[in-house]
Amino acid sequence: MHWIAQKSAQFFITLFVLIAISALPSLVVQLEFVPSNYWNGLQQQFSQLTKLDEITYYNVTAQQELPLLPALAPLMKETVIIFMTSLAVSVAFALLYAYFFYRSGKRVRTVLQQTSQTLEMVPDLFWLIFTQFLAITLYKQTGFNRIEVAGGFAEYIRFLPIVTLTLTILFFLLKWLTKHILEEEATPFLELARAKGVRPAALFWKHLLPNLVYRFYLFFRSNLITVLSSLLIIEYLFNVQGIFRFVVYNPVMPILLVILLVVYIPIFLVDVLAEWLIPDAWKGGV
Amino acid sequence: MRRALMRDPIFLIVFTILMGLLVLSIGNTIFRDGQVDQFLNRYSEEGRLIGIPPLEPSKDQWLGTDRAGNDLFQMMIEGFKWTVGICATVALGRMALGLLVGIPLAFRGARLNRYFKMVLDGFLILPISLLAMMMLFSSLMFADSTMVPPLVDRVSLQLTVFILLGLPAVTLYLITEVRQLLKQEFMVVAETLGGGVWHRTRRHLWPHLVPTLVIVFMQQFVQTLMLLIHLSLFGVFFGGTVFLFEGVMPTLFEWSSMFGYYFKQFTATTWMTSHIFLVPAIGLSLLVFLSNLLTSRLERAFRLRRQEAIVVDETVSQAEAAAASLADPFTLVHADGALQLNRHKRLNDIG
Numbered sequence: 048m049h050w051i052a053q054k055s056a057q058f059f060i061t062l063f064v065l066i067a068i069s070a071l072p073s074l075v076v077q078l079e080f081v082p083s084n085y086w087n088g089l090q091q092q093f094s095q096l097t098k099l100d101e102i103t104y105y106n107v108t109a110q111q112e113l114p115l116l117p118a119l120a121p122l123m124k125e126t127v128i129i130f131m132t133s134l135a136v137s138v139a140f141a142l143l144y145a146y147f148f149y150r151s152g153k154r155v156r157t158v159l160q161q162t163s164q165t166l167e168m169v170p171d172l173f174w175l176i177f178t179q180f181l182a183i184t185l186y187k188q189t190g191f192n193r194i195e196v197a198g199g200f201a202e203y204i205r206f207l208p209i210v211t212l213t214l215t216i217l218f219f220l221l222k223w224l225t226k227h228i229l230e231e232e233a234t235p236f237l238e239l240a241r242a243k244g245v246r247p248a249a250l251f252w253k254h255l256l257p258n259l260v261y262r263f264y265l266f267f268r269s270n271l272i273t274v275l276s277s278l279l280i281i282e283y284l285f286n287v288q289g290i291f292r293f294v295v296y297n298p299v300m301p302i303l304l305v306i307l308l309v310v311y312i313p314i315f316l317v318d319v320l321a322e323w324l325i326p327d328a329w330k331g332g333v
Numbered sequence: 334m335r336r337a338l339m340r341d342p343i344f345l346i347v348f349t350i351l352m353g354l355l356v357l358s359i360g361n362t363i364f365r366d367g368q369v370d371q372f373l374n375r376y377s378e379e380g381r382l383i384g385i386p387p388l389e390p391s392k393d394q395w396l397g398t399d400r401a402g403n404d405l406f407q408m409m410i411e412g413f414k415w416t417v418g419i420c421a422t423v424a425l426g427r428m429a430l431g432l433l434v435g436i437p438l439a440f441r442g443a444r445l446n447r448y449f450k451m452v453l454d455g456f457l458i459l460p461i462s463l464l465a466m467m468m469l470f471s472s473l474m475f476a477d478s479t480m481v482p483p484l485v486d487r488v489s490l491q492l493t494v495f496i497l498l499g500l501p502a503v504t505l506y507l508i509t510e511v512r513q514l515l516k517q518e519f520m521v522v523a524e525t526l527g528g529g530v531w532h533r534t535r536r537h538l539w540p541h542l543v544p545t546l547v548i549v550f551m552q553q554f555v556q557t558l559m560l561l562i563h564l565s566l567f568g569v570f571f572g573g574t575v576f577l578f579e580g581v582m583p584t585l586f587e588w589s590s591m592f593g594y595y596f597k598q599f600t601a602t603t604w605m606t607s608h609i610f611l612v613p614a615i616g617l618s619l620l621v622f623l624s625n626l627l628t629s630r631l632e633r634a635f636r637l638r639r640q641e642a643i644v645v646d647e648t649v650s651q652a653e654a655a656a657a658s659l660a661d662p663f664t665l666v667h668a669d670g671a672l673q674l675n676r677h678k679r680l681n682d683i684g
Contacts, residue, residue: 057451064455072467078482078490168625170555172562173618269457272502276460280563291463295567298467311458 054319065311066092069304088300095301102301104293115305119290123309126289129205130278133212140213141220142256149228149251163221171215171277175284178211208285215277223266224259231255261330264321271314337634344630347623351417358414361407369407369586405612408586415587416620419492419561419571424553426496428546431503436538438504439511440530446508456501462563468494469564473573487573495557503553510545514538544635551628555621558589562617565593588613588620 066089073088074080095102103112148159231237232255240254267274275291282292294306338344361368374382438449469491475481514520515538523537561571568574570590595610 057454060451061455064452068455068459068464071464075468075472075490075494078472078486080493164629168622168629170559170618170621172559172614172621176614272457272460275458276462276559276563279460279463280566283566291460294463295466298470300467303463303467307459311455314458 058315061311061315062308065307066096066304069300069307072298072300072303092300092304095304099305102305104297104299104302115302119305119309122288122290122293125287126278126282126291129208129212129282129287129289132205132209133216136209137213137217137220140217141224144221145224145228145256146251148225149232149255150247160225163218163225166218167222169218171211171280174211174214175281178207178214182207204285204287208281208287211281211285212274212278216274219270219273220267223263227259227262228255231258257329261321261325264325268314268318275310337637338630341630341634343626344634347627347630351623351627354410354413355417357410358412361411362414369411370404403586405609408591409588409612409616412586412588412591415571415585416558416561416589419495419587420554420557422492423495423499423557424550426492427499427503427553428507428550430496430500431507432546434500435504435507436511436534437530439508439515446512449508450505453501453505456498457505460563461498462560462567465494465498465560466564466567466569469569470567473569475573475575481573481575484572488571491571495560499553499556499560503549506549507545510542511538514541544631544638547631548628548635551624551631555624555628558617558621558624561587561589562592565589566596568593568597570594588617592617 070085070088070092073091074082074085076084100114100116102115104115104118105111106113106118144159144163148156151159237250237254240250245254278289279291279295281287282289283295286292290306290309294302376382438446472490473487481487520533520537523533528537565571570585570593571587572585572590592610592613595613
């Protein structure tokens with residue numbers, strides 16, 4: 048009961064903060080900070096909350112104002128597809144890498160460590176331009192034109208955005224995994240398991256990995272803003288018809304509020320679920 | 334620590350490159366008044382027109398020129414100090430304010446900190462570049478190039494917005510770090526011995542916080558750079574955007590603005606014929622890469638120092654443990670069990 052009360056309190060506080068954030072654009076007027084204007088913006092956002100269905104946006108192709116909420120679903124679908132696919136692929140690759148790293152000897156480990164460290168330093172911007180460049184060079188060399196480099200009006204572009212975001216997330220995860228595997232390896236419970244003759248594969252998947260799940264989740268959650276920033280710029284540059292690109296093209300406060308809610312509510316639900324479903328033993332408790 | 338860095342060739346190389354660029358860039362302002370040469374049409378010996386801007390890279394213009402004939406190499410040199418200066422200022426500002434808010438809060442109870450975290454949680458899901466773009470867009474667009482307000486106003490607004498938007502994340506991070514340090518044994522001892530908050534912060538917390546701060550600084554530096562790049566891609570250049578007849582133009586030669594500006598031109602033309610945007614793009618990628626490299630070398634140096642410290646710690650704690658296990662102050666440390674038993678018996682007998 049206490050837990051539910053705490054979680055709902057957190058939800059409403061964050062909701063309030065999100066509204067305050069979404070009103071921030073009204074704070075700056077003509078190179079000055081104007082608090083009174085911000086106050087007005089805040090009131091406006093609150094009143095907007097009661098009539099979310101009345102928010103409209105200007106549709107360029109239809110040349111008129113259209114209601115926002117019905118138009119949101121396809122945008123969200125694109126963003127979710129790209130985000131979830133990249134996340135799944137990069138986590139799968141990261142796990143494979145982690146297992147390989149765990150099983151390999153000292154020399155291979157050093158090489159892997161150095162490589163992952165170096166790759167993590169490369170900015171996402173570079174991968175973005177690099178993949179676009181690669182696709183175009185491929186087309187020039189071989190005439191293979193099935194890879195889209197930018198989305199059109201009614202076309203969906205998925206392959207390259209997913210590849211770019213996957214690379215960004217993957218390299219982001221590798222360094223963390225490497226560090227924590229090395230840390231976990233020295234723990235007594237793993238040594239005990241090894242001494243009792245548990246096979247290395249079982250050692251990794253059954254004993255080491257579950258111990259990392261919750262911490263991994265916390266790490267990912269606290270760095271989500273980096274991933275979402277990458278997603279934003281990827282959507283913008285590849286012309287993906289997703290929610291982030293939509294806000295960039297419609298930079299008004301009501302739309303920002305809706306997008307913030309749309310982004311925050313699923314994250315909050317996943318947070319609650321994770322805290323509820325992940326067993327205490329995995330969180331380092333007893 | 335300093336010795337470890339001085340012996341690290343990678344650190345030295347990276348540091349020299351960055352410092353060299355900075356010196357060149359500032360030198361350009363001092364000795365050439367920040368001038369960037371413009372080359373319009375190029376003629377051959379007999380006066381035939383052989384090239385119009387954008388010119389290809391050549392012996393005279395190392396990286397070629399852009400459409401307006403500006404020498405790209407000189408522009409990059411001139412812009413470096415702006416890019417680095419902005420990022421360093423923002424990173425330092427965020428850290429200073431974060432410490433100012435974070436350290437007093439970290440000394441408070443766990444409950445207050447939980448509430449604080451709850452309130453700031455909302456800031457951790459929204460891409461900063463999006464919010465910054467919406468806040469700055471209307472103020473930094475100038476339709477008339479003669480009506481641009483003074484540089485100081487524009488820059489100070491932008492710096493303030495950048496610092497404030499990144500502040501919640503930095504503050505939360507610093508609070509966690511400080512609270513972790515406060516739990517350490519030496520901090521508890523310092524408190525028990527009656528050290529005030531200010532004394533504990535200055536004497537005990539600060540030395541342990543410095544390595545973290547250096548790394549946070551580098552991270553914030555790179556983050557600000559990415560923020561600048563994203564903004565310039567959205568068309569908000571640093572120092573403001575001027576609408577011209579043929580499109581938008583930045584008001585400063587700054588790397589990320591150059592990248593955003595040329596990237597727009599690239600999407601309008603074909604790929605390799607306009608190599609222009611690649612120059613700032615590669616420059617920026619290299620800058621991010623080098624900064625990250627510097628961070629990792631600093632981390633390594635701090636780790637080495639900590640390892641040395643741990644060795645000292647262990648010997649001290651071993652001595653303490655040995656001292657604590659003594660039955661009374663004058664027992665020999667290496668006395669064997671039998672002797673001890675004998676001694677005890679004798680003492681009991683006497684008693």
